Amino acid sequence: MPADTKSSDTTGPRHVAFIMDGNGRWAEMRGRPRLLGHRAGARRVREIVESCPDLGVEYCTIFAFSTENWKRTQAEVSGLMSLFRRYIQTEAQTLLKQGTRVRFIGDRLRLDAKLRGLMDMIEALTAHNTRCHLTIALNYGGRDEVARATKRLARDVADGRLDPDAITDQTLPRYLDTHVLPDPDLVIRTSGEARISNFLLWQSAYAEYEFVDTLWPDFTREKLEEILGRYGGRERRFGGVTI
Known part of the structure; x- marks a missing residue:
């Protein structure tokens, strides 16, 4: 087959990551406070996470709060932190x-001590579950993650636990926050913005991307199914060519 010819791939993505954008705008379009949009977005998370196993998605990663989001107003940040605490408390048993x-x-x-405690609690509570793996990126930034991973790697080199000459492109991933997860196959960003916003920079090197106009609170299971259908028609070459 010529190198420029697409071949059909019916295999769906194992790992889908979401940049959940548009909550604030969704609320503002309705003349409501931005925090109301974040609450609507949290309800949408529930629907999408519930849908993933039925659609063949084993791993779902959501970008909940970035290292840059601290620049927002104190009221919005405080409201988001309260929303995260409430989400964990109300959703733990369901998950x-x-x-x-x-x-x-x-x-x-x-993050505050109460939120960290709740995060530890739900991780321990669900540790033996295997039907779906939900990863929540909270106070997360791709560059920050790589910097923290590099520090850990450097300490191992300094302490003699790692030979610097043995370092390859397979070494750093073992120090990333996502070291127990497969890389995302598909990254979806809602709200019409076409940028990756410092999300999973290393892990998404060969991910497929979908940028959709839908605001996150309006992003339905049906929309996800539509995107997964398009993914099935793509050919992922990982830098190679089709012969």
Whole structure:
């Protein structure tokens, strides 16, 4: 087959990551406070996570709060932190019963003690679940993650646990927050913005991307199914060619 010819691939993505954009705009378009949009977005998370196993998606990663989001107003940041605490408290038992395992990635040190405790709780509670793996990126930034991983790697070199001459492109991933996860096959960003916003920079090197106009609170299971259908028609070459 010529190198420029697409071949059909019916295999769906194992790992889908979401940049959940548009919550604030969704609320503003309705003349409501931005925090109302974030609450609507949290309800949408529930629907999408519930849908993933039925659609063949084993791993679902959501970008909940970036290292840059601290620049927002104090009222919005405080409201988001309260929403995260409430989400964990209200959804923990449902996620457990659904067979969803919850993990968090990002720098936890800046988060308040109560939120960190709840994060530890739900991770431990769902640790044995395998039906769906939900990863929540909270106080997360791709550059920050790589910097923290590099520090850990450098300490191992300094302590004699790692030979610098043995370092390859397979070494750093073992130090990333996502070291137990497969790389995302597909990254979806809602709200019409076409940028990756410092999300999973290393892990998404060969991911497929979908940028959709739909605001996150309006992003339905049907929309996800439509995108997964398009993904099935793509050919992923990973830098190679089709012969």
